[in-house]
Structures are given as C-alpha cells and as structure tokens.
Amino acid sequence: MGISELREKRSKLWNQSQQFLDTKRVDGILSAADGEEFDRMEAEIVNLGREIERLEKHRDIADQMSLPTSKPLVSNIGTKIANRNTSQYSTDFWNLLRGGGITNALSIGTDTSGGYLVPEEFMNELIQALEEQNIFRRIARIITTNSEKLKVPIATASGTASWIEENDEIPESDSVFGQIILNAYKLATMMRTSTELVEDSAFNIQAYIAQEFARRIGAREEEAFCIGDGDGKPTGIFTESGGGSIGVTAASETDITFDDIIDLFYSLKPPYRIKAVFLTNDTAMKQLRKVKDSNGQYIWTPSVVAGTPDMLLGRPVYTSPYVPEIKAGSLPLAFGDFNYYWIADRRDIRFKVLNELFAQRDQIGFHATERVDGKLILSEAVKLLQMGEE
Secondary structure (H helix, E strand, O other): OOHHHHHHHHHHHHHHHHHHHHHHOEOOEOOHHHHHHHHHHHHHHHHHHHHHHHHHHHHHHHHHHOOOOOOOHHHHOOOOOOOOOOHHHHHHHHHHHOOOOOOOOHHHHEOOOOOEEOOHHHHHHHHHHHHHHOOHHHHOEEEEEOOOOEEEEEEEEOOOOOOOOOOOOOOOOOOEEEEEEEOOEEEEEEEEEEHHHHHOOOOOHHHHHHHHHHHHHHHHHHHHHHHOEOOOOOEOOOOOOOOOEEEEEOOOOOOOOHHHHHHHHHHOOHHHHOOOEEEEOHHHHHHHOOOEOOOOOEOEEOOOOOOOOEEEOOEEEEEOOOOOOOOOOOOOEEEEOHHHEEEEEEEEEEEEEEOOOOHHHOEEEEEEEEEEEEEEOOHHHEEEEEOOOO
16 A cells, blocks of 8 residues: 555544544543554554654655755756855855856855846845835735736725614625725836956945945935836835825815824724834925924924834824825825735745946946835824815
C-alpha cells in the first residue's frame, strides 16, 4: 500500500479503537480479553505510523537523489523565487550595479525583460523611506494583490426589521450590494549617474537610490491619493468623484471656525469616529492652531512625545502639501477613518539597470516602476469640509 492508503487505514483503525473503548468499558474498565484486543489495535496503529514515516523518508531521499547536479542560468529566466533575503543575493545585486558580472545567486531575481528584483534589504529600506515621505501610507490600509484588478464587494444599503402584528405578512427588506474596482496603475521614474560614482565603493549607492526613488515615488503617490482624478492614477480623497463626502460647508471663503470643525466632527457617524483622524495642509493647519472654543481654550493640542501627531478635538491631525489650499469652494480639511482608503500594491517594485543606453556618456541609468491604485471604499467613512462659495 502507498502512503495515502496507509494513512486511511490508520485513521479507520483509530476510529475503531475509540468505538471499542466506548462500547466495551464497564464502569470505565476493560475486561482482560478486551484489554488484550485493544492493546493489539493500539500496537497496529503505532506500527502503521512507523511504516508511514519510513515510506515518507524514503520518498524524500529519492526526490533528493533525482535532483540535477547543476542548473543552467537561462532556465531561471521568467521565474520568480520569493525568498531573496540572502546576503549573497544582495551582494551580487549591488556588485552588478558597479560593473560586476551576473552570478548564479543574482539569477533568482531575473525577469523576462532583463530587469532584476530588488533584494530584500533594499526593498525594506525603500518601503521605510516611502512611509517617511508619504503620510497616506501611515493612515490608510495597504493591501497586496497579484491581479490586474481587485474587486471589492460593498454593501451600499442594509436591510431593516419591522414591528408587525400577529399573522401579518413580514415585509421584505433586502440589502443592496455594489463593488469597487482597484486597478494596477503604473508609476515610474528614471535616473542616471556617472560610472565613477557607481564604481566608487565608498559611496553608499544603495541608500542614495532608495532615498531618491522614495522621494519621487512617494510624492507622486501622495498627490494622487489626495487629488488624483482616477484617470490612469489613483482616486484622491479630496475629489468629488469617488472621494470623501462633504460633511459641512463653511460660511466663510477664507476662515475655518470652531463651529465648522464641530459640525465636521459630528457629520461623521460614531463608528468611524473611533479611529478617525484629520488631514489638512500647512496653511489650514496654521488657522486650526488658532481656533478657540466657546470658553476661549485652544482646541489644538501639541504633541509632547516624539513621533506622535498633534491633536485636534482629541483626534490626531496630519498634514500633506497636496491637500487643496483654502479658497472659495475648495476642500482643505478631511476627517474620517482612513482605513477605508485602500492602497493596493501590485507585486514588487521593479528595478532595472540600463548599462548600455547611456554608455556613450560613460553613465549608468536606473529606473524603478510600481503598480498601485488607491480608492476610498466607503464614502461615508471620510467627511470633507468645503469652504464657502463667492
């Protein structure tokens, strides 16, 4: 019998032994004859387990013996191995940038177009840098998808219950469902530098590229997450089509008052207020810091602990340069639970070295691409303050 048949036989015998105990025990005790029979069944279960382990071990050895002793580099093209977190791969990756040749360790990151996946430690450094540049990646929900489109089902309306009299017909009240589609929009950047700079081992090219690409990618991401129109890019939170819903309209075109902030705060449903934060720009922030309540107390509370945000009405407040400025009809302030703004990252960031394109100038090019989308899944989760119109 094979391993699967032995496992099935062992499972059946185990069930039989349990039934045997349940039916043969009197006052919790087996008779001498029944005890011998149970011991026989138990010994057979143990022997079957040993035989299964023996066959599995033999199978593993046979698999190892059948492996090829060597593997050509070209056979790895077009494949992706998940574990790139090795010091050898990282060393070979950065040696390649400095003019070194392709090695077997580096080949695990090769793709069909000749690019190389970023080694794990570089990827981690890049992600950290993006978080420093991009406030949305601190407050939004980040997911990873392997598909070009991710369909997110949402309940746009919920059913209700009704009080009825005895024998009355129960009224129908169906929920209404919809869906949000997250795409994989492409964001790219390219830079070039002199060969001497790349080959200079004293220069930390890894840190420089990470920081520079993070600045570029982070800035464009943040801009789209705030005011993107959804056409070839993510949909921003401060847009009327697909963004947050307007919670209050200020009376003034240029000033945000205490009453405006209170109205915005309570325009958000209580469940969303539990994790809600404010998002605005520096210009509006200067106004908010001067706002006082009816008792003459500032409603803005400065942070006293490094790394923690300032507070407005007891909730964290963040700033981004891409939030619209204060002017007639603009949307300079948002309040809500940004966990309902989903950022969908499509696979890894792709990184390529362009050795030949700029060779005539003795330069080396680098470019990085990512596939990403962002959308507010529930418009009611984030409320916007709109300035008054002229």
